């Protein structure tokens with residue numbers, strides 16, 4: 010980098026936001042500026058973002074900044090797949106290289122390696138891939154082998170990258186003069202490096218959150234507000250896909266959970282003085298179960314128009330043999346909804362010669378619990394007396410021939 014004055018290199022090193030303007034003639038969006046400015050002062054930076062605000066671009070700008078302003082740096086970059094790395098970060102590296110005669114002159118660009126023409130062995134950035142089938146030890150080697158004073162690890166789409174990938178990167182930070190791990194991704198998974206950076210390892214990371222929420226004044230200007238509004242109108246604000254891709258927020262831990270990690274982090278960070286809340290109304294939070302606990306175990310069989318099926322094998326378009334309290338005979342009925350959830354508690358085991366099942370206390374059965382009455386009623390299992398009769402027959406329509414001939 011002899012052709013750039015030392016004072017300029019120092020400025021670019023301390024102010025990557027100025028570097029981007031001067032070298033690429035680009036104007037970063039406000040949140041991109043914030044990341045560029047935070048970079049020199051933070052070992053670990055995480056961008057937790059909605060879809061398309063320009064995060065691979067920031068990774069590429071920082072990679073070029075590191076390659077230009079540090080002596081003999083080594084960078085390893087990875088993403089959720091080789092194709093994604095090639096189409097995303099690697100092509101952004103090429104795009105911005107094209108805009109800078111200085112970079113084009115000093116660095117060669119190849120499909121899996123970018124290197125200084127003057128020092129190809131010691132001054133480079135490498136693309137690294139990993140296999141979804143690999144064991145944790147092999148995954149840990151993805152980012153191994155960077156021995157230098159100035160090292161950097163880039164993880165694009167880190168929402169879907171397994172934790173094990175970080176092993177070598179974390180270890181390498183302790184044995185260099187200056188090391189950085191920079192990750193960017195959509196918060197798609199409740200595990201992996203992005204999730205950890207935003208939850209259990211929050212104190213170690215400088216986290217920048219980027220939303221495309223059309224109602225947020227700080228939203229990414231790069232994502233069309235019409236697109237965002239359309240997704241919200243189509244799927245709703247609470248839809249997990251919208252949460253991740255439009256709002257850049259983690260989805261709740263499961264579809265029937267109300268509170269996700271983002272709400273928990275926000276409430277931990279919230280601080281009120283006694284005087285601020287003394288006169289506020291007291292609001293009680295109640296954990297309301299969405300589906301109650303009216304369930305049978307998943308090894309229960311149900312009679313469908315396609316034969317007996319276990320609950321987990323139901324697709325949803327079958328007809329199920331059903332009976333209602335007042336009907337004389339059973340009917341084939343469509344399935345309204347398949348509800349499946351984890352249950353932590355005691356189940357009731359029931360076994361007779363003709364019937365066995367395991368159910369929650371609140372599962373309802375069509376029973377006759379009073380022997381004097383002929384009426385069947387829906388009752389919760391927990392309210393049943395010791396003796397009860399489950400309706401087994403359901404009547405049928407047809408003729409009753411004297412003889413049947415089998416052929």
Ligand SMILES: Nc1ncnc2c1ncn2[C@@H]1O[C@H](COP(=O)(O)OP(=O)(O)OP(=O)(O)O)[C@@H](O)[C@H]1O
Nearest residue numbers: 035036037038059060061062063064065066067097
């Ligand atoms: N400040 C900027 N000035 C000019 N172009 C930009 C800027 N930021 C991003 N871009 C361009 O916008 C496009 C989208 O950016 P990028 O691919 O980085 O988004 P992303 O957040 O990584 O998207 P995805 O969620 O699809 O991975 C790219 O063509 C990129 O070069």
Ligand SMILES: [Mg+2]
Nearest residue numbers: 064065097098
């Ligand atoms: Mg990208």
